[in-house]
Amino acid sequence: MIFQLLQNDLPLLEKLISIVFMPMIILFSLTFHEYAHGYASMLQGDPTAKLSGRLTLNPLKHLDILGTVFMLVCGFGWAKAVPVDPRYYKKPKRGMALTALAGPLTNAFIGITVLVNFSAFHWLYETGIYTYIPLFRSLSEQGYRLIYTVAYVAMYYNILLAVFNMLPILPLDGSRIMWAFLPDRIYFGVMKYEKIIMFIVFFLVWIGVFTTVFEAVVDFVITAVSETVFWALGTLFKLIVR
Numbered sequence: 415m416i417f418q419l420l421q422n423d424l425p426l427l428e429k430l431i432s433i434v435f436m437p438m439i440i441l442f443s444l445t446f447h448e449y450a451h452g453y454a455s456m457l458q459g460d461p462t463a464k465l466s467g468r469l470t471l472n473p474l475k476h477l478d479i480l481g482t483v484f485m486l487v488c489g490f491g492w493a494k495a496v497p498v499d500p501r502y503y504k505k506p507k508r509g510m511a512l513t514a515l516a517g518p519l520t521n522a523f524i525g526i527t528v529l530v531n532f533s534a535f536h537w538l539y540e541t542g543i544y545t546y547i548p549l550f551r552s553l554s555e556q557g558y559r560l561i562y563t564v565a566y567v568a569m570y571y572n573i574l575l576a577v578f579n580m581l582p583i584l585p586l587d588g589s590r591i592m593w594a595f596l597p598d599r600i601y602f603g604v605m606k607y608e609k610i611i612m613f614i615v616f617f618l619v620w621i622g623v624f625t626t627v628f629e630a631v632v633d634f635v636i637t638a639v640s641e642t643v644f645w646a647l648g649t650l651f652k653l654i655v656r
Contacts (some may be wrong), residue, residue, distance in 0.1 A: 448495070451495075480623060511593065518575070532562070539553075584615075
């Protein structure tokens with residue numbers, strides 16, 4: 415992903431901003447993802463994550479060097495999986511599905527929240543209304559580009575993490591959710607080949623097999639949400655100035 419940034423036609427300032435902030439944003443996005451797994455499991459009676467010191471927002475506790483490098487280079491990566499024990503759940507299948515779902519939902523929430531707020535900010539900037547707001551009045555073009563670039567990286571990679579992890583493929587969260595719907599015999603039969611499947615999946619990601627599909631999904635979400643925010647604010651503004 416860093417290589418793509420270096421090769422694209424972004425202005426030099428935006429390239430530098432992206433390269434500086436991308437590792438931090440990705441690391442914290444993965445941290446919130448793993449924390450959400452541990453917290454969801456704890457709410458269902460499982461103390462494993464807490465006892466192992468992983469129920470924390472300290473990114474160093476969740477850092478996986480290879481997964482972080484993979485994310486920076488390919489746009490897809492992982493942190494160290496938070497340990498959970500479904501034996502504590504009243505209904506292990508449902509509990510594991512909820513625990514798995516918590517990670518992608520957290521990333522989706524972060525990404526869409528940033529997207530909605532930045533879309534509103536972008537609307538204010540494009541319409542010139544920001545000049546009437548003391549906080550933004552003195553904002554320079556460089557300041558706007560800085561906010562734009564950081565916000566875009568944050569919303570893009572969080573939405574991407576949510577979409578990617580919902581794939582029903584081992585070892586991604588979607589496979590744990592799939593467990594709630596498959597007979598144990600079939601699920602655990604597939605689980606025997608988890609490491610082989612994981613290697614194949616990440617090899618396909620490495621060579622870009624999924625890139626076009628994922629980028630299309632993320633771009634669709636960004637476009638749909640931002641256009642909705644623009645429409646809502648535009649409509650509200652027209653009603654106010656009548």
